[in-house]
Amino acid sequence: MHATEALKEADRLMTVCNSCRYCEGLCAVFPAMEMRRAFSDGDLNYLANLCHSCGACYTDCQFSPPHEFNVNVPQTLAKVRNDSYKVYVWPRALAPLFERNGLAISLIAALSVGTFFFGLMAINDPAVMFGVQTGPGAFYRIMSHNAMAGVFGAAFFYAIAALIMGFRMFWRDIGETRETLTSGISVWQAMKDTMALRYLDGGGPGCFNEGERPNDRRRLYHHLTFYGFFLCLGATSTATLYHYLLGLEAPYPWYDLPVVLGTLGGIGLVIGPAGLMRAKFKRDPALRDENGRGMEMAFIVMLFLVSLTGLMLLVLRATPAMGTMLALHMGFVFGFFITMPYGKFVHGIYRFGALVRYAKERRALHEPTPSKAKALGIPGAKAGA
Amino acid sequence: MMRHYDVLVIGGGNAALCAAISARRSGASVLVLEAAPKFYRGGNTRHTRNMRCAHDTATEILTGPYTEAEFWDDLLRVTGGQTDEELARFMIHESKEILHWIVQQGVRWQPSLGGTLSLGRTNSFFLGGGRAMLNALYRTAEDLGVDVLYDAEVVDLDIQGGKFQSATVAYGGQRHQVHASSLVAAAGGFEANIAWLKQYWGDIAENFLIRGTPYNRGSVLKMLLDKGVQEIGDPTQCHAVAIDARAPKFDGGIITRLDCVVFGIVVNKNAERFYDEGEDIWPKRYAIWGRLVAAQPDQIAYIIFDGPSLELFMPSLYPPLKADSIGELADKLGLDPQALETTVATFNQAVRPGTFDHTILDDCRTEGLTPAKTHWAKRIGTAPFYAYPVRPGITFTYLGTRVNKEARMLMADGSPSANMFAAGEIMAGNVLGKGYAAGIGMTIGSVFGRIAGREAAKNARD
Numbered sequence: 001m002h003a004t005e006a007l008k009e010a011d012r013l014m015t016v017c018n019s020c021r022y023c024e025g026l027c028a029v030f031p032a033m034e035m036r037r038a039f040s041d042g043d044l045n046y047l048a049n050l051c052h053s054c055g056a057c058y059t060d061c062q063f064s065p066p067h068e069f070n071v072n073v074p075q076t077l078a079k080v081r082n083d084s085y086k087v088y089v090w091p092r093a094l095a096p097l098f099e100r101n102g103l104a105i106s107l108i109a110a111l112s113v114g115t116f117f118f119g120l121m122a123i124n125d126p127a128v129m130f131g132v133q134t135g136p137g138a139f140y141r142i143m144s145h146n147a148m149a150g151v152f153g154a155a156f157f158y159a160i161a162a163l164i165m166g167f168r169m170f171w172r173d174i175g176e177t178r179e180t181l182t183s184g185i186s187v188w189q190a191m192k193d194t195m196a197l198r199y200l201d202g203g204g205p206g207c208f209n210e211g212e213r214p215n216d217r218r219r220l221y222h223h224l225t226f227y228g229f230f231l232c233l234g235a236t237s238t239a240t241l242y243h244y245l246l247g248l249e250a251p252y253p254w255y256d257l258p259v260v261l262g263t264l265g266g267i268g269l270v271i272g273p274a275g276l277m278r279a280k281f282k283r284d285p286a287l288r289d290e291n292g293r294g295m296e297m298a299f300i301v302m303l304f305l306v307s308l309t310g311l312m313l314l315v316l317r318a319t320p321a322m323g324t325m326l327a328l329h330m331g332f333v334f335g336f337f338i339t340m341p342y343g344k345f346v347h348g349i350y351r352f353g354a355l356v357r358y359a360k361e362r363r364a365l366h367e368p369t370p371s372k373a374k375a376l377g378i379p380g381a382k383a384g385a
Numbered sequence: 386m387m388r389h390y391d392v393l394v395i396g397g398g399n400a401a402l403c404a405a406i407s408a409r410r411s412g413a414s415v416l417v418l419e420a421a422p423k424f425y426r427g428g429n430t431r432h433t434r435n436m437r438c439a440h441d442t443a444t445e446i447l448t449g450p451y452t453e454a455e456f457w458d459d460l461l462r463v464t465g466g467q468t469d470e471e472l473a474r475f476m477i478h479e480s481k482e483i484l485h486w487i488v489q490q491g492v493r494w495q496p497s498l499g500g501t502l503s504l505g506r507t508n509s510f511f512l513g514g515g516r517a518m519l520n521a522l523y524r525t526a527e528d529l530g531v532d533v534l535y536d537a538e539v540v541d542l543d544i545q546g547g548k549f550q551s552a553t554v555a556y557g558g559q560r561h562q563v564h565a566s567s568l569v570a571a572a573g574g575f576e577a578n579i580a581w582l583k584q585y586w587g588d589i590a591e592n593f594l595i596r597g598t599p600y601n602r603g604s605v606l607k608m609l610l611d612k613g614v615q616e617i618g619d620p621t622q623c624h625a626v627a628i629d630a631r632a633p634k635f636d637g638g639i640i641t642r643l644d645c646v647v648f649g650i651v652v653n654k655n656a657e658r659f660y661d662e663g664e665d666i667w668p669k670r671y672a673i674w675g676r677l678v679a680a681q682p683d684q685i686a687y688i689i690f691d692g693p694s695l696e697l698f699m700p701s702l703y704p705p706l707k708a709d710s711i712g713e714l715a716d717k718l719g720l721d722p723q724a725l726e727t728t729v730a731t732f733n734q735a736v737r738p739g740t741f742d743h744t745i746l747d748d749c750r751t752e753g754l755t756p757a758k759t760h761w762a763k764r765i766g767t768a769p770f771y772a773y774p775v776r777p778g779i780t781f782t783y784l785g786t787r788v789n790k791e792a793r794m795l796m797a798d799g800s801p802s803a804n805m806f807a808a809g810e811i812m813a814g815n816v817l818g819k820g821y822a823a824g825i826g827m828t829i830g831s832v833f834g835r836i837a838g839r840e841a842a843k844n845a846r847d
Contacts, residue, residue, distance in 0.1 A: 212520060
C-alpha cells in the first residue's frame with residue numbers, strides 16, 4: 001500500500017484528521033487534506049512538503065500522545081518530508097548521501113576547503129599566497145578570474161541542473177502537470193507565501209517550536225537566513241556584471257554595491273543560521289524527526305561558515321591573511337554549491353512547489369470551505385461537538 | 386499550596402479557567418485544582434470547537450446578526466421549555482460581551498478561510514479547536530499568577546450551614562487541607578462514572594461509550610448535593626448520540642461521530658429496523674439516535690447503505706465494513722444473512738420515487754412499511770454495500786447544582802450559599818433542562834465562569 005512506515009503512519013493520521021478538521025484554520029496542510037478522501041504516497045509527500053513544522057496542530061490536538069490515537073502530525077510529516085528528498089534525488093545513485101547527511105556534507109566541505117587551500121598553496125609562490133595584495137585584481141593573483149569563474153560556474157550550474165531534475169521527480173510524484181507551473185497567479189501566490197513564510201505562524205499566535213508558548217523567532221531567523229542568502233547571491237551577480245560589463249575588477253570599495261549587498265547578506269546569513277540553530281536545540285523533541293537532525297545541522301553550519309568566511313575575507317582582505325581566507329571562503333562556497341541538491345537546501349524547492357499546487361487547488365475549489373458549507377447547510381459539512 | 390487562598394476553583398476546563406482568570410483580575414489569590422494529569426486537563430473543553438454567542442451585527446468571523454431573541458427561541462426549542470427563563474435570558478445577554486472578553490483572555494477565533502466569510506452566523510469557532518482555546522486560557526491564568534495543580538483530586542468538602550470551609554485534596558500521594566474564602570465548583574458532570582449511570586440505566590450502561598474525558602466522575606457534584614446544595618436537572622437524563630461502536634470507551638471525541646443514518650437504514654442485532662431514519666433534519670436526528678440505540682438489544686445497531694452514498698458525508702475515522710452483497714455484509718457484521726436480506730428487500734420494495742435532497746425534508750419516502758422512512762428513502766441496491774456499527778455515545782449529564790444570577794449556589798431550602806459558586810457543566814442543568822444546541826455548553830461555561838470568579842473574589846473581600 002505505502003512505500004514506508006512513515007507514509008503508512010501519515011495516511012493513518014490524515015484519516016484521523018480528516019474526520020476532525022479542528023485544525024483547518026492553522027495552515028495550508030489541513031485545507032489541502034480536506035480536498036481528499038484517500039491519500040496516495042504522492043499526496044502524502046505533497047502534504048509533508050507543504051507543512052512548515054510550526055507545531056501548532058500538535059499543541060492544539062486533543063488526540064496527541066499520550067492519547068491512544070497518538071496523533072503527531074509535525075513529527076510524522078517531518079519523517080515523510082525527509083524521506084521524500086531521497087526519492088527525488090538526481091542522480092538516483094547519490095540517494096545514499098541523504099542517509100548520513102551530516103557526515104557526508106561535513107566531509108565534502110572539509111575536502112573542498114582542503115583542496116582549495118593546498119591547491120592554491122601549490123600553484124602560488126608563498127610570497128603571493130601569504131603576502132599583502134591590494135588594488136584591482138588583488139584576489140586574482142591568488143587564483144585567476146577565469147579559473148574562478150569556470151570552477152564556480154560549473155559547480156553552480158551542476159547544482160541548478162540537479163535541483164531541476166529533483167523537482168521534476170517531485171512534481172511527477174505528486175501528480176502535477178507542467179501547466180500548473182505556467183500559471184502566473186499560482187506562482188505569484190506561492191512566492192508571496194514563501195517570502196512571508198505565511199504558514200509558519202500557527203494560524204496567528206506563532207510557531208510552537210518550544211512547546212506551549214508560541215513565538216515568531218523561527219520565522220525571524222529564517223527571514224534573516226533567506227534574505228541574507230539572496231543578498232549574497234545578488235552581491236556575486238552584481239560583481240560578475242561589474243567584471244564583464246563594466247570591466248571593473250574586484251576587490252571593490254566597501255561602499256560599492258557588491259560589497260554592500262554582500263556585507264548585509266553576510267550579516268543576515270550569520271545571525272539567521274545561529275538563531276535557527278538555537279531554535280533547533282530548544283525544539284520540543286516530540287516534534288522532531290531524529291533522523292533529520294544531521295541534515296538540518298549540516299545545512300545550517302554550512303550556511304554559517306560560508307557567510308562567516310566571506311565576512312572575514314572582507315575584513316582581512318588587505319592583510320597577509322587574505323590568501324588563506326580566500327581559500328577558506330572559496331572552499332566552503334564550492335562545497336555548498338555541490339551539496340545543494342543533496343541536503344536540506346532542497347526543502348525550499350519542494351515547499352515552493354507544494355505552495356504553487358496549493359494555490360492552484362484553492363482557486364479551483366469552487367465549492368465553499370467545509371465550515372462555510374456547514375453555515376449554508378450544504379451536504380457533507382462537518383459538525384461541531 | 387496549603388496557604389489560605391481567596392478563591393479555590395475545583396476543575397480545569399473552560400468554566401474553571403474563566404472563573405480563575407476573572408477572580409484573579411478582580412484581585413483575588415486563586416488556586417485551581419485539576420484532578421486530571423496535565424495532558425487531559427480541561428474536561429470536555431478539549432473536545433469542543435465553538436461557542437454560541439448573541440451578537441447584533443456581522444463580524445469578521447460571523448456572517449450575520451444573531452439576536453438575543455433568536456438565541457432565546459433556539460434555546461426554548463431545544464429544551465422544550467425546560468429551562469430557567471430568567472437565568473437563560475441573562476446568560477444570553479451576557480454572551481454578547483463574552484464574545485470579546487474571551488478574546489482578551491488570549492483565545493483566538495478561527496478567521497474565515499480564503500478571505501470569505503465562512504463560519505456560520507450563530508457560532509464562533511476556536512482556532513485549532515477546544516484544546517487550543519484551553520491552552521490560551523491556561524497561559525493567561527499562569528501569566529496572571531493563578532496557581533494550578535494537576536493530578537489534584539478533591540476527595541472531601543467541609544461545608545457548614547451552606548458555607549464552604551475547606552477541601553481535602555489527594556495530591557502527590559498525600560492528603561492536604563485547602564482553606565479558601567470562596568469556592569467555585571466547575572468540575573463537570575458524571576458521565577464518565579459508569580456506576581452512577583447504572584443507577585438510572587441498569588446494566589445496559591456498561592455498553593455505553595463516553596465521548597469525552599474519563600475524568601468527569603461527578604464526585605464534586607455528589608459531595609455538594611450530599612451536603613445540602615439544591616439539585617437541578619433530570620438525574621436520569623444524559624445527552625447521547627450514536628457513535629462508531631469501535632470507538633474507545635472514553636475520550637474518542639468528535640471524530641467517532643457518524644451522520645449517515647439518513648443515507649440508509651438502521652437495523653438492530655436481529656437485523657430489524659426499529660425507527661424512522663428519515664424523521665428529521667440534522668442536528669435533531671443526531672441527538673436522538675443515541676437513546677434509540679440504547680433501547681435496542683445489546684445497545685448496538687448497524688447503519689446500512691450502498692456505494693453511491695459513501696462520499697456524501699464527512700470521512701469517518703474507522704472505515705465502514707464493505708461487502709459485495711447484503712448477505713456477505715450480514716456475515717461480516719455477525720447478523721443473520723437471511724434476516725438482513727429480507728429487511729433490505731422489504732425496505733426497497735416500499736421506497737417510492739422522489740427527488741432526493743438530504744438538506745431539506747424531501748419527498749423520498751416509503752409506503753406501507755413499519756416503521757416508515759418518511760424522507761430520504763432511497764433503494765439500497767448498488768454494490769458495494771457498507772455498514773457502520775454504532776453504540777450510544779454519552780456526551781454529558783444534566784444533573785447539577787442550582788444557582789442564581791451571581792452563579793451562587795442555592796441550598797436545598799432555597800437560601801443562597803454564603804461563599805459557594807458553580808459554573809459549567811456542573812450547573813448547566815439550570816439553563817439546559819434537556820436537549821442541546823451546538824456551542825451552548827461553552828457559552829454556559831464562559832458566562833457563568835466569568836461571573837462566578839468575579840463574585841467569588843468579591844465575596845472573599847467582603
